[in-house]
Amino acid sequence: MAAPRVCVPGERLVSTADCESGRGTYVHHGYIYSCLAGYMHKRNLDGKELPIVEVIRQKEDAVPRIGSIVTGKVTSVSGRMCKCAITCVERTTLREPFRGLIRKEDVRATEKDRVEMYKCFRPGDIVLARVLSLGDANCYLLSTAENELGVVLALSEAGAQMVPVSWSDMQCPKTGSKEFRKVAKVQLQQE
Amino acid sequence: MPGDSRRIAGPQDSRAPHWFGRQQETHQEAGGTRQDGRGDHDLRPVYLHTGVVSQATGSAYMEMGQTKVIAAVYGPREISRREEFTMKGRLCCELKFATFSCRQRRQHIQDNQERDGSLIVLQALEPAVCLDKFPKSQVDVYITVLQDDGSALAAAITCAALGLADAGVMMYDVVVGCSVRQCGEDQWLDPSVREEFRPEVESAGDHGMVTVGLLPSLNQVSALVLDGHLQQQTAVQAVKTCISGCQGIYPILKDCLVSSTRRNVPSLEQKSGQTSTDGQNGQT
Numbered sequence: 001m002a003a004p005r006v007c008v009p010g011e012r013l014v015s016t017a018d019c020e021s022g023r024g025t026y027v028h029h030g031y032i033y034s035c036l037a038g039y040m041h042k043r044n045l046d047g048k049e050l051p052i053v054e055v056i057r058q059k060e061d062a063v064p065r066i067g068s069i070v071t072g073k074v075t076s077v078s079g080r081m082c083k084c085a086i087t088c089v090e091r092t093t094l095r096e097p098f099r100g101l102i103r104k105e106d107v108r109a110t111e112k113d114r115v116e117m118y119k120c121f122r123p124g125d126i127v128l129a130r131v132l133s134l135g136d137a138n139c140y141l142l143s144t145a146e147n148e149l150g151v152v153l154a155l156s157e158a159g160a161q162m163v164p165v166s167w168s169d170m171q172c173p174k175t176g177s178k179e180f181r182k183v184a185k186v187q188l189q190q191e
Numbered sequence: 192m193p194g195d196s197r198r199i200a201g202p203q204d205s206r207a208p209h210w211f212g213r214q215q216e217t218h219q220e221a222g223g224t225r226q227d228g229r230g231d232h233d234l235r236p237v238y239l240h241t242g243v244v245s246q247a248t249g250s251a252y253m254e255m256g257q258t259k260v261i262a263a264v265y266g267p268r269e270i271s272r273r274e275e276f277t278m279k280g281r282l283c284c285e286l287k288f289a290t291f292s293c294r295q296r297r298q299h300i301q302d303n304q305e306r307d308g309s310l311i312v313l314q315a316l317e318p319a320v321c322l323d324k325f326p327k328s329q330v331d332v333y334i335t336v337l338q339d340d341g342s343a344l345a346a347a348i349t350c351a352a353l354g355l356a357d358a359g360v361m362m363y364d365v366v367v368g369c370s371v372r373q374c375g376e377d378q379w380l381d382p383s384v385r386e387e388f389r390p391e392v393e394s395a396g397d398h399g400m401v402t403v404g405l406l407p408s409l410n411q412v413s414a415l416v417l418d419g420h421l422q423q424q425t426a427v428q429a430v431k432t433c434i435s436g437c438q439g440i441y442p443i444l445k446d447c448l449v450s451s452t453r454r455n456v457p458s459l460e461q462k463s464g465q466t467s468t469d470g471q472n473g474q475t
Contacts, residue, residue: 008448009319009356010364010408026321026363028409035321035361037452057359057456063267063325095248096268098328134327137276 004041007034007055014053024055062092064100064131064140069149072100072142074125080104082121084129086140101139102129107182109145119168119180126153128184150184195299205296225379225386227256232380232432234439239350239447241357242455249358253350256383257340260347262354267328280322281329284313286347288336294384308344309334315348315368315404315414321361330360341383342370348404348414349440356448364406365444366413369436371401371429373421378429380436397425403433407441 007013011034013025021027022043024036034040038057045052064070064086072084081104085097107115121127128149129142144150147167156162156172156179164183165171171178225231235256244250247263254260270281286308288297301309312334320330332354334347348368356365372382375396379386387400399419405412412434417426 006449006452008365008445008452009362010406011445012408024361028363033363033408035324035363036359037356037448038359038456039452057452063328095265098269134276134278137270137274137327138272140327 004039006038007040008037009035013040013055018050019053020048020050022052022054024057025053062089062094064089064098064134066131066133068131070100070129070131070140070142072097072127072129074121074123074127076123077117077121079117082107082117083139084127084142086142099139100129100131100142101135102127102142102144106132106141106143106145108150120182121151122154122179122181124155125151125181127151144182144184147185148187150182152184152186154179154181198299202296206294225383227383231378232435234381234436235383237440237443239353239443241353241447241451247354247358249354249356249360251350251353251357253346253353255340255342255346255381257338258343258346259337260334260343260350261337262332262334262347262350264330264332264351264354264358264360266330266358267325267360268331270327270329276327278323278326280320280325280327282313282317282320282322282332283329284309284316284332284334284351286312286334286336286344288339288343292336292339292343308347311344311402311404311414311416312347312351315366316351316355318411318413319352319362319364319366319406320355321363324361330355330358339384341385341387342368342381342402344368344402344416345370345381345404348402349444353444353447357451364409364411365441365448366404367407367437367440367444368402368404368414369433369440370403371432371436373397373399373401373419373425373429378425378432380432397421399426399429401426401429401433403430403437405434405437407438 013032016030021032025032026035032053034055036055036057038055040055042051042053068090070086071088072086074084076083082102084100086100087097104115104117105112107120129144132141132143135141154162154170158172158174160172160174162170162172167183169178170181238254240252243252244263247265249264252261286305290297332351334351336343345368348366352366372379372386399421402416403412404414
């Protein structure tokens with residue numbers, strides 16, 4: 001096979017009669033054009049007549065979208081909410097962090113009214129969360145109301161990395177003391 | 192005098208030695224050729240390169256003859272707290288002439304010409320960028336003119352567009368800039384600095400400079416600047432010359448982007464075998 005075709009932004013790829021527009025492309029006057037400098041490739045999807053044409057570039061810019069899983073570091077906790085700095089969106093690491101916010105009612109799915117923020121997060125914790133909405137001008141609104149979401153990495157007061165012991169507790173291997181967290185059930189992602 | 196008190200300010204009116212020597216040279220207009228020997232509608236040699244600023248998301252460097260411009264693109268990054276919520280992204284441009292770029296020393300602080308230039312570059316780039324693809328965030332473009340030997344604004348537009356493409360910002364099209372200097376009957380494409388700052392001369396009539404930003408594959412003009420005094424017909428003719436100049440630069444820009452993509456972006460086969468077999472039946 002010849003090397004895949006490299007496109008530049010604005011390059012006309014195919015007619016809309018032959019293909020559907022996918023990621024990294026746009027439609028203009030019945031033709032599909034590229035939006036990115038990257039490799040063009042076509043995919044056949046089951047149940048669809050036309051193949052999808054996409055332009056892929058590794059360095060594709062990532063901004064948090066509604067529904068995407070983000071990784072963040074807790075920067076401050078108050079009685080009503082917890083602020084964090086989003087460092088990763090799905091699998092892409094961001095060059096600069098975005099501000100995120102977890103409200104008290106979005107921490108867990110059950111017993112929402114009995115959530116105590118200080119028993120769920122501490123500054124410095126690494127959390128997995130889902131983007132609920134783009135929020136206001138300041139912050140993205142995040143939620144950890146799923147079993148797989150919550151604190152994945154936390155340091156104890158003694159400074160050791162804690163081990164989860166239940167869905168609401170983590171234990172310090174150094175001192176044996178338990179601390180409260182909204183613990184995430186970490187799932188191994190399939191490659 | 193505005194100034195940064197923490198800097199050691201150079202003398203306000205220092206000039207390079209060659210300012211005094213070579214200034215006396217005159218144009219060789221005989222036979223329609225210009226001082227550097229090219230034809231009226233010829234471009235200077237263009238050199239483009241991407242990925243020159245390591246910290247930036249994307250960057251580009253451009254030379255047109257002796258004009259040297261560097262552009263760095265950062266983002267999409269978070270919008271500052273003071274801004275209102277928008278579903279569209281924001282593009283910010285900053286054009287700066289390096290202090291040593293011109294014959295006369297420039298200041299560190301942005302002056303009016305640079306502020307105007309930033310706005311024009313922004314105006315040229317904004318229609319090309321898919322702003323709806325990154326809501327609530329902004330992309331910053333910093334352009335520095337390292338040496339100004341004419342057509343710096345046009346070079347800044349082209350260079351910034353290349354930087355954006357290198358950063359992987361979604362765009363409807365790249366933007367190419369080009370300038371024309373109208374001097375009486377003569378129309379010079381891609382003028383050098385000596386053609387740009389020509390003192391008012393003997394011949395009456397049209398004198399001016401036109402800069403155009405073009406989306407080449409959509410064939411749309413995104414920015415148009417006209418300085419000076421031109422008849423309507425001359426102006427139209429000048430814009431047409433600019434557009435043909437832009438179309439002349441576009442293949443070079445395209446080549447540069449394709450080769451830099453091949454160099455820097457790993458192709459799909461290396462990522463997974465599945466996709467490459469899918470791609471096979473689609474490729475011609």
